């Protein structure tokens with residue numbers, strides 16, 4: 001019976017030690033996780049100087065002086 005108690009204490013001790021090690025490893029993995037991919041650049045909104053329409057820069061038509069909502073407005077502004 002005495003040995004059983006000792007064995008139980010050893011097993012519980014080992015179990016606790018193992019759990020703690022697993023937690024430490026998890027913590028380490030979390031803190032050493034490679035930096036997340038950088039957030040995508042903020043969507044730039046531009047206003048068409050002809051009609052004032054706001055639209056994402058990547059959907060706008062680039063002119064020499066500004067960005068426009070359409071090729072028509074670019075032509076109207078820049079000829």
Ligand SMILES: [Zn+2]
Pocket residue numbers: 048049050051052053068069070073
């Ligand atoms: Zn426009």
